[in-house]
Amino acid sequence: MFELTGKTAVITGGGSGIGRAIALLFARRGAKVHILDIGEAAGAQVLAEIREAGGQGAAQACDVTRQAEVRACFAAIGPIDILINNAGVAHVGKADNTAEEDFDRVIGVNVKGAYNCLHAAIPLLKENGGGVILNMASVAAWVAVPERFAYSTAKGAVMAMTLSVAKDYLQDGIRCNSISPGRVHTPFVDGFLAKNYPGREAEMFERLSKTQPIGRMARPEEVAALALYLCSDEAAFITGSDYPIDGGFITLNA
Numbered sequence: 327m328f329e330l331t332g333k334t335a336v337i338t339g340g341g342s343g344i345g346r347a348i349a350l351l352f353a354r355r356g357a358k359v360h361i362l363d364i365g366e367a368a369g370a371q372v373l374a375e376i377r378e379a380g381g382q383g384a385a386q387a388c389d390v391t392r393q394a395e396v397r398a399c400f401a402a403i404g405p406i407d408i409l410i411n412n413a414g415v416a417h418v419g420k421a422d423n424t425a426e427e428d429f430d431r432v433i434g435v436n437v438k439g440a441y442n443c444l445h446a447a448i449p450l451l452k453e454n455g456g457g458v459i460l461n462m463a464s465v466a467a468w469v470a471v472p473e474r475f476a477y478s479t480a481k482g483a484v485m486a487m488t489l490s491v492a493k494d495y496l497q498d499g500i501r502c503n504s505i506s507p508g509r510v511h512t513p514f515v516d517g518f519l520a521k522n523y524p525g526r527e528a529e530m531f532e533r534l535s536k537t538q539p540i541g542r543m544a545r546p547e548e549v550a551a552l553a554l555y556l557c558s559d560e561a562a563f564i565t566g567s568d569y570p571i572d573g574g575f576i577t578l579n580a
């Protein structure tokens with residue numbers, strides 16, 4: 327079960343955190359993994375780890391907000407079976423103190439970036455007779471997270487985008503789903519704490535951990551395991567769905 331041998335997967339933001347864990351796991355299950363990340367060195371590092379473990383892959387520097395760059399990357403890759411729209415950025419703020427440039431940046435990466443990759447990848451998936459798309463949403467799309475106005479807005483768009491794509495390409499054999507993680511311990515969280523709570527990182531890490539009723543953050547590998555299931559042939563009956571993986575964040579934080 328959960329074999330990806332012979333499949334080609336593109337993972338945006340594959341140089342760090344959840345994307346890295348997905349890239350390593352998919353390569354272990356036999357996929358050829360293409361990492362697209364704005365951080366060239368980070369992508370190259372994950373590719374080296376894949377190769378060291380005997381896997382196959384490639385890494386390209388790519389800013390998903392730039393459509394021409396994204397198109398060129400996908401054209402160089404050729405036929406694909408799996409697209410994971412994972413690249414994302416966060417921002418802390420409410421509607422009235424979110425600056426225009428911060429709003430544009432969050433929407434630019436999390437929403438337009440996903441659109442740019444869909445735009446480039448769907449013709450390739452169709453050419454290949456179908457495939458799977460997985461978008462990284464968030465619990466913020468379901469219940470919002472305090473002071474994450476731009477981020478919650480963006481992830482809500484990602485969830486609606488998932489439904490739209492699932493509906494429009496059903497006849498083309500393309501499945502499209504999303505995952506909504508609660509807090510996952512990645513550089514995303516560490517960077518957020520360092521930037522917003524300097525000197526109070528440990529205290530805030532503990533506090534953020536406890537916002538999951540299960541009492542901790544997820545490990546990136548736990549999200550990767552769900553991604554593997556959703557992108558495998560075993561999930562052939564699943565499309566147009568969002569999967570929370572959140573230690574009870576959505577349903578048990580009454």
Ligand SMILES: NC(=O)c1ccc[n+]([C@@H]2O[C@H](COP(=O)([O-])OP(=O)(O)OC[C@H]3O[C@@H](n4cnc5c(N)ncnc54)[C@H](O)[C@@H]3O)[C@@H](O)[C@H]2O)c1
Nearest residue numbers: 339341342343344363364389390413414464509510512514
């Ligand atoms: N970590 C969490 O708690 C959490 C929770 C819910 C959802 N998510 C979502 O999961 C995804 C991955 O998060 P993570 O925690 O692994 O983050 P991360 O910061 O560890 O990794 C994100 C990667 O995306 C890349 N990236 C950023 N902007 C890019 C751009 N314009 N073009 C290409 N690549 C770009 C970064 O270089 C980085 O390698 C994001 O979409 C995030 O919103 C994370």
